[in-house]
Amino acid sequence: MISRISSFWASDIGWSFRGSPVAILSAIMVVVLLMAALFAPWITPQNPFDPSELNLANGFSPPLQENPFTNDFFVFGADNQGRDVFSTILYGLRISLMVGVLAVAFGLVLGVSLGLIAGYVGGRVDSIIMRTADIQLTFPAILIAMLIFGIAKGVAPIEYRDQVAIWVLIVAIGLSDWVPFARVVRGAAMVQKNKDFVLAAKLAGQGPMTIMFRHILPNAMSPILVIATISLALAIIAEATLSFLGVGAPPTKPSLGTLIRVGQEFALSGEWWILFFPALTLLMLALSVNSLGDWLRDALNPSLKS
Amino acid sequence: MRTPSEFTVPKDRRASDSLVSVLGLSRTFDVSPPFLNRLIERLPKRTLKAVTDVSFNVERGTVFALVGESGSGKTTIGRMVVGLMEPSAGNVLIDGERSGPDSRRGGVQMVFQDPYASLNPRWRVRDIIAEPVVAQGGKATGIAEQLLEKVGLSADDAKLFPHQFSGGQRQRIGIARALASNPKLIVCDEPTSALDVSVQAQVLNLMSDLKDEFGLTYIFISHDLTVVRHMADRIGVLYLGRLVEEAPVEELFTDAKHPYTRMLLEAAPRMDAFGREASIPIGEIPDPISPPPGCAFHPRCPLATEVCRRSVPAMQPVNKGRVACHHAL
Amino acid sequence: MPVPVLSVRDLSVEIPSRYGVMRPVDRVSFDIAAGEILGVVGESGAGKSMTGNAVIGLLARPAHISGGEVWLMGQRIDTLATETKRRIRGRRIGMVFQDPLTSLNPLLTVGQQLTETILEHLAVSKKEARQRSIQLLQEVGIPAAAERIDSYPHEFSGGMRQRVVIALALSAEPSLVIADEPTTALDVSVQAQIIGLLKRLCRERGVAVMLVTHDMGVIAEAADRVAVMYAGRLAEIGSVRDVILTPAHHYARGLMASTPLASLGMRRLRQIPGSMPRLGRLPQGCAFNPRCEQATQRCRVDPTPTLSDDPNGRAACWYPLKGTI
Amino acid sequence: MIVFFIRRLGQSLLVLLIVGLVAFSMFRFVGDPINNMLGQERTQADVDRMRVELGLDRAILTQYGIFLKKAVQGDFGVSYRQGRPVIEVLAERAPATLELALVSGALALFFGIVFGMYTAIKRDSFIAKSIMTASLIGVSLPTFLIGIALINIFAVKLELLPSFGRGETVKIGGWTTGFLTRSGLIALILPSITLGLYQMTLIMRLVRAEMLEVLRQDYIRFAWARGLKERSINFNHALRNTLVPVITVTGLQLGSIIAFAIITETVFQWPGMGLLFVNAIQFVDIPVMAAYLMLISLVFVTINLLVDMLYFAVDPRLRVSGGKG
């Protein structure tokens, strides 16, 4: 692990990384947010997802002020349910990150597999997959998510709707996400499959699976990584947007997006902290992930290297 | 369409030990526009004849070279010989057995043109070299290190990635990989055309050495006549998918029978040709999808007559070689 | 002696990088006279293309000219303002790239690209520019030029495309043409045609040509004089006959010897051991010393030899060779 | 060309059918329209009768079949919520959405291309880097939040711009336009910025990436070598080639503007189709939802078709080969 890090540090990418303050800052930010989300139960003073820990009387406590009814104190204030905004942000970050990461993973696996097959096999299989991608694009991401959400809400047993919601979000966002992966992997596969090392592998007697996943895929990783990074930011934002349309994480287990949706109701009423802190967190998260993606795109593009 | 010509070789050679027999090999590609286009725009089905009726023998332990310009079908033949591509007609027999996907079990290997594209940049050299063995379920421990030393690199290089090597070194790795499965035949597809002259010499020397050491047979594909002249025992000249002349190397260079071969020899830059006003070749290679009728070379041939426009010349034995020309020189 | 068309004096190019400052071109000097073809040979990474790019002023950042002078027809051009430099490009220096497939803009017709260049540099009407374009195409040997002028690049064959590229390079009647590996991507028969064309144009128009290539055969056929580059430095310069038949630099000799033609009939080719060092990892002294059989302590320690260290001024070597290979 | 068109048309129809079926089978999960259609005083008998009248008791495929059969005849049914023919309702709403999408699309395209080119050409300049960073904010906050922020600043705090609606509209034939009145134009500002910002960022990034790719192509270097003006190189050569790949993505982006309008229209109470759709979902207005989704697909399919046609116009290479598969 350490050698990996040091070899990264010494590589061209590492060099480019060291030369980019934006990249360093973004990476630090991402790591801090990731850690905060990961260790939320140990960091936060409250588990905002456990209703028995909440006290409605704490509702709307301003930041850094003692609540006159309960004498409780909240760094970032409390929301309309008396939840500690700080704790809720960290827990919400977990949900947002989970939705984002898993949605991207879902889209990635689906897109990469289909793209590999389309690009490698070609012909009719390629046409079918790419036309499916066209259809997918025809159906705007938001609509897909809204409809899938609708279905799942209808199909899932009522008792499980709450848990299902998160998975539905993941599938819905992931499903609207696979096309860019498929396209770029297909393109890469079409280029790579004609490279001589693929011929050499065939000659060695390797099967199509080995060739696709061991030979072609590793060479398409750079664009996949870039798309994955940008998609992650987009997925987190998409989750927030869907939440605004009422198809997001449940309010009892709010994601950052749900927090913002709830918080914006108080945008005019003076309880700025309910919106501000989650929005700031989301902004920082998306901004740093996006910046990392940007940097990565340039760093991995050999044509831009001097 | 003629049937594949009966492949005849001089009697004295028939008894000799031939490793590869290419018999009436043809390959066509369907380059027709999509069905709907054909239907509505009334376009015909179109095929590209990459290789037409090519036959030759390669003796064990010799180097057989295929030369030709782009579109001559030399790479396609190479791929059919190693079994990466199925012939549309004809056969490739290696040691009497048909070449095909199953013959890839190590008996035939290939060295590729571009040392940058033929090694997977994400794989370590060790894994690259051992792949032909590992893919067959063999034990590959130490093979890579051993072969690296054989090709003039160090065993320590096995843990590195391809990008850490120069072009010549990479080509050596490619050769090591080809050797890993202990092949009888190696098809070398322009193995040095991407290399610098000084490195080319190193690689060519290495290939010669290995051939002797392992008793290999090469099919050497190239467009560079000087390289071919150095490496080959026999040479086949291809033009638009057809073998137009085949002869031992010296015979070909000193007494080429086919006008195309002569044109090639004449056009090739020479180091002793200071300020030479070479007779510049006429025309360009025609579109292989719609080649000229008769002898495909006739539009560029100074000797062409009416018969060349009408019929495809058959392969005829001349001296120790063969030539397909109505007006063989 | 008349003023040479191109005179390059101690030209150096530097690229700052994470490994320190690299010098792909290091104190290179040569002249090219009108109607002369100077061949520049060397293996990949020797700096020959970079030299061409430096002359025409097309170095991609962060590469830059760090020293020396470039004179064109008695005018110093490396220090000119950006806009003046631009006017020289195409007008007084034409350039031909290696790959005709990628050198032409696929979305514009050949005629558009030609007239665009002509109108940029010459004070002619659009009609005249078009007329001129057709003439140029005829001159470079494109049949039915008047009809082909409105075709797109992809409608031409590789050889024809390279002819178009040459027509473009000549369109504003430059006095110098830099041809960077103009035949490498072409078939043997087409290569002969293009070399013939270049030689004819050079002779007829009196253009000076800097022919960059790695192919000794091409040099032998086309060039009048030849410059051999190694690791960014000029190793040897002289008439084609001299350099090929009696190379003075050990590297040049090795290079000539390792071509299969030179070793005709030999069991093994002569070869130079090792490979060219990477930029930024050049050995001290003569860059060729690790591969040179005759290298001495002096070669390893003393500063890099230059042409002036050879009494004949031909090779940058402490111990230049005499006689044939 | 014709063949290509026919094939595309066939595919488009298939897409429409599939989208329709998928949409249709999804509706029953959105909720039950009957509760909204009957008042508080309804009895169970009323509910059951209504269900039969609406045909909701039938199988999905049957419902879809009936829908299709009518749709082919131009009858998309009557909105459950508004009690008016869906066609009429959509036609009334379409201008608002289309005008908004047009303006945001134009904004996104213009600034996307301008900024994209600028940041590619002046890659390392401070301004370019600032634009890149600032643009990230556009995609790092949800659209609705940006909309709400804009309302708070420009409508509530500064009282400069309206917070909702289209302002005054003028009716021309069946089309209501906000382009002809001052208030109509001013009302467009905030929503179109909100809607276009995201797309602009995406287009800008795409143009930048493609431009960087194109700028290192040989034909660009060749254009430099021919001494063409930088402007001409950037626009006539680089941008033109950049546009080929950009067209596809941009086309799809513009299509998704219409879909994204759902959020913007909700925030700004923009009386367009997106708002209609949101209302329809809340009310489970199946005919409206179905027609809207079909319409959106139609828009996408049309844009796709146009994009492909545009390819033919832009890229001469496609004209010869008879179109891509």
Added chain:
Amino acid sequence: MKKPLLVTAAAVALMTSSAGAETLRWGLAGDALTLDPHAQNEGVTIMLQSQMMEPLVSRAPNGELEPTLATEWAIKKADPTVWVFKLREGVKFHDGAAFDSEDVVFSLNRARSQASQMKGLIASIAEVKATGPHEVEIKTKGPNPILPAAMTSIFMLDKTWVEANKATVPQNVAAGEVTFASTNVNGTGPYKLVSREQDNRTVMRRNDDYWGMKTFPVKVTEVVFTPIQNAATRVSALLSGELDFIQDVPVQDIQRVKSNAGLKIETQTENRSVFFGLNVSDKLHGGNINGKNPLADVRVRQAMSMAINRDAIQRVVMRGQSVPAGVIMPTFVRGWSKELNTYPPTDVAKIKAMLADAGYKDGFSIQLDCPNDRYINDEAICQAAVSMLSQVGIKVNLNATSKALFFPQIGKLETDFFMLGWGVPSYDSEYIFNFLYHTKSDAYGSWNSTRYSNPELDSQIKAIAAEVNLEARDAMVKNMWETVKKDAVYIPIHHQMLNWAMKSKYTVTVDPDNQARIKYFSIN
């Protein structure tokens, strides 16, 4: 005060005619579904229609019945099943046609027809008869003491106009019908329709021939009605001066509006109670717990009721904008009393004891189904309840969905624990009992999703419907309320408050039914 330039321009453009025009720009979350008065029984629809059309009798903002197109009404001495209505004379429809008894007969019959959505309100009517040009007699199926109150949203149409435009049958959307009357209006009301784009803008101009010009203020000359769905945008538009009047101000924005110098808030308790319903049958929909439904035990229900801290909800969630409730009956309804409205204080120890007593010492798990777009802060209330119940050991899983999903769920009895709000248009307890407490059957108890079934109560419900003796009736009602309160079928939460925000220059009394009628607006 600064005004957005363009907004002013728009407003000016709308003030087409008379000088001194008073335009009221009115924003609301929703829009009317149709202009056909008998096609939809829905609040906003009726409200918008009521600016242009009128019933015989309407309910004034103070809750009293007010003569409108009828000047007097009484039960016929000879026959307690007949009501006699005397009609106002000299009333004209917008197109100038005179209003008479023919129109009333026609309109009531249209409202009673099969396709009408209003027929449920006046289901008791057996026959309508014109007994003179300005008198009608309405015969009911049995004695119906509250008939006039049930007719406040049955608007009168001009028979000739309707027939000429072939709209004699109320619009039936289910059958794919479109009628002239759904987009056009010819009423007797104070405002005439100028233009209407559904969900976008409806413009109405004052009917200067209105019969009530002297009776009511009718100061506003033009009304521009704009639905704005997003609450934040709606409030923003008011704050920026683009609107003059909005209903349904989110409770959190009240302070902000009040602090704006040119704006004010008018408040009133709404005719709507919000409460939780519980499945009291033997079987839990979500599966029994240890073979039993804990909610079937009245002790559990009482404990749960006690666990809801209504005061905290009022203070935090509703920011004071509610009246905590002990009964699911809005305060204006006949039968409401202070004692009934009392609710137990939250006492965790006592609740736990009660649960332990019922055999649920460690609590149990249950799902709460809740709409998230129907009542004021509905989702937040449910969340608060989840938290409160969890503190006494009852684990509640919250399922908050849109009303489009929520109401079908209630209708199909797919819930054990749900939120509901209930308004009482008739201002009479009978309406509540009929819909919420009667055993669920075809004609009764259609909103009773608690599975509560009390045959005795059922017969009482039928009895009070026909009881004309108000005193006896009141006593029966009181008795019935005590029964259901003891059974704790529903857990009352609060009565919602209405907050209308408007420019300070307007004076108006907030209507408990949230029915703004512009004719009552006066301007200082």
